[in-house]
Amino acid sequence: MLKILKNKDPYNKKFSISHWDRIKDENTFYECIKNSSQQWKNEIYDIYFGVTFKNDELTYGNTMGVNATEAQYKNLLKIQEKYDIPISLTLNEMNRPIELIKEKNIKDIVAFIKKYYDDGVRSCTISHTHLMRTGALQSAFPDMDWKNTVNHRVTSTQSFIDYTALGYTTVQLDRDFNRNLAELKRVKIEADRLNVRTCLLMRETCMPECPFKTEHDCWQSGKELKETGKVYWDVVNFTCNRWRVSGRDFPQGHLSPETKETDEIGVMNPRTGTDIIVHGKEDWHAFADVVDIFKFSGRLTYPRSNLNKKFIYALEMKKKSKPFTDLFVVDDFKTVYENNLMPFHSWFSGDHVVKDYPITTNINDIKNGIKNHFWNTPKAISLSNVLKNCKNQCYKCHKCDDLFGTKKIDSILEFN
Numbered sequence: 403m404l405k406i407l408k409n410k411d412p413y414n415k416k417f418s419i420s421h422w423d424r425i426k427d428e429n430t431f432y433e434c435i436k437n438s439s440q441q442w443k444n445e446i447y448d449i450y451f452g453v454t455f456k457n458d459e460l461t462y463g464n465t466m467g468v469n470a471t472e473a474q475y476k477n478l479l480k481i482q483e484k485y486d487i488p489i490s491l492t493l494n495e496m497n498r499p500i501e502l503i504k505e506k507n508i509k510d511i512v513a514f515i516k517k518y519y520d521d522g523v524r525s526c527t528i529s530h531t532h533l534m535r536t537g538a539l540q541s542a543f544p545d546m547d548w549k550n551t552v553n554h555r556v557t558s559t560q561s562f563i564d565y566t567a568l569g570y571t572t573v574q575l576d577r578d579f580n581r582n583l584a585e586l587k588r589v590k591i592e593a594d595r596l597n598v599r600t601c602l603l604m605r606e607t608c609m610p611e612c613p614f615k616t617e618h619d620c621w622q623s624g625k626e627l628k629e630t631g632k633v634y635w636d637v638v639n640f641t642c643n644r645w646r647v648s649g650r651d652f653p654q655g656h657l658s659p660e661t662k663e664t665d666e667i668g669v670m671n672p673r674t675g676t677d678i679i680v681h682g683k684e685d686w687h688a689f690a691d692v693v694d695i696f697k698f699s700g701r702l703t704y705p706r707s708n709l710n711k712k713f714i715y716a717l718e719m720k721k722k723s724k725p726f727t728d729l730f731v732v733d734d735f736k737t738v739y740e741n742n743l744m745p746f747h748s749w750f751s752g753d754h755v756v757k758d759y760p761i762t763t764n765i766n767d768i769k770n771g772i773k774n775h776f777w778n779t780p781k782a783i784s785l786s787n788v789l790k791n792c793k794n795q796c797y798k799c800h801k802c803d804d805l806f807g808t809k810k811i812d813s814i815l816e817f818n
């Protein structure tokens with residue numbers, strides 16, 4: 403029977419990261435892990451990767467529409483063995499075939515998962531709730547940690563309890579909880595009572611309650627898009643591209659802060675997403691003490707070829723007064739935490755850098771460089787407190803609009 407160990411550490415075994423399923427190269431991800439600091443490795447809870455189940459009747463896979471290759475999977479097994487970082491099989495497709503509850507197909511998917519179980523994989527995401535309801539997987543693989551998908555949209559304590567009743571042993575909570583700490587505390591009480599782990603998607607840059615989400619999730623893994631060889635945003639260019647930023651792109655001018663207290667630009671207006679806003683240690687503990695694991699999305703990450711092959715934490719600042727970006731880099735989150743390198747959440751925007759880009763790594767220089775960061779201004783610190791519980795009800799709040807100098811819009815769909 404699976405033994406659940408609850409994590410009380412503020413940073414060790416705290417982060418669930420994605421394998422870069424989209425890159426074709428077999429070794430890049432492995433080398434990045436290998437070259438990362440031991441402390442960075444200590445902080446990783448698991449690495450999740452996509453697979454697709456197929457038999458003569460159906461296909462059921464992952465919502466991103468990309469999978470780890472066989473060679474990448476072998477490297478992931480090596481990572482599990484060599485660095486003691488568990489790997490996690492992901493079948494989270496939101497098109498969930500009804501045929502999968504037929505006895506023959508259940509037998510086939512059990513045989514499919516067995517290959518991974520026999521290799522030592524002990525963590526698996528399953529989006530198919532009726533399949534979980536049959537209990538077949540749980541009885542075939544008693545030591546497997548079963549995760550639901552964050553796309554199930556578990557947004558309340560009741561919903562959390564319902565998913566544990568389905569047999570999930572790690573419940574991935576909806577990103578809404580990043581703005582609802584009060585409800586998260588209620589979940590924590592039930593999670594301890596039921597001895598189930600919680601996992602919170604802390605960063606995704608998606609619109610709160612995005613009306614495109616279901617279509618995105620279904621299209622991304624669907625046949626039509628796969629045939630184009632492109633990702634959703636390349637094909638549907640009138641979707642969230644208007645306000646969404648990702649990777650190292652800078653946001654549109656209208657999202658930059660207008661506050662006179664900083665000359666920084668390129669800070670994302672928090673109302674355009676649900677990313678966690680944690681200013682310093684106190685905020686970190688407010689979330690980390692009630693959540694077992696923090697998850698980063700990133701299976702579609704496609705790093706540039708001149709990548710410096712190592713995972714790090716990076717904080718980037720761009721100022722009106724400077725023609726180039728200041729890029730601050732540390733090896734692990736413990737360094738951020740112990741040196742009070744505020745704002746903490748801004749370190750979650752970069753996990754790798756390209757070779758030869760000028761970076762600052764000296765802690766005193768970093769402290770000096772980030773002291774006037776937008777999120778360290780008194781008004782922004784005050785907003786970060788509001789964001790912990792605002793529930794993204796922007797139409798009647800507009801506090802972000804006030805600070806960022808945008809007009810009081812009721813929906814970010816109005817951006818064009």
Ligand code: SF4
Nearest residue numbers: 792795796799801802
């Ligand atoms: S505008 Fe108000 S409700 Fe909307 S994200 Fe900002 S603080 Fe939260």
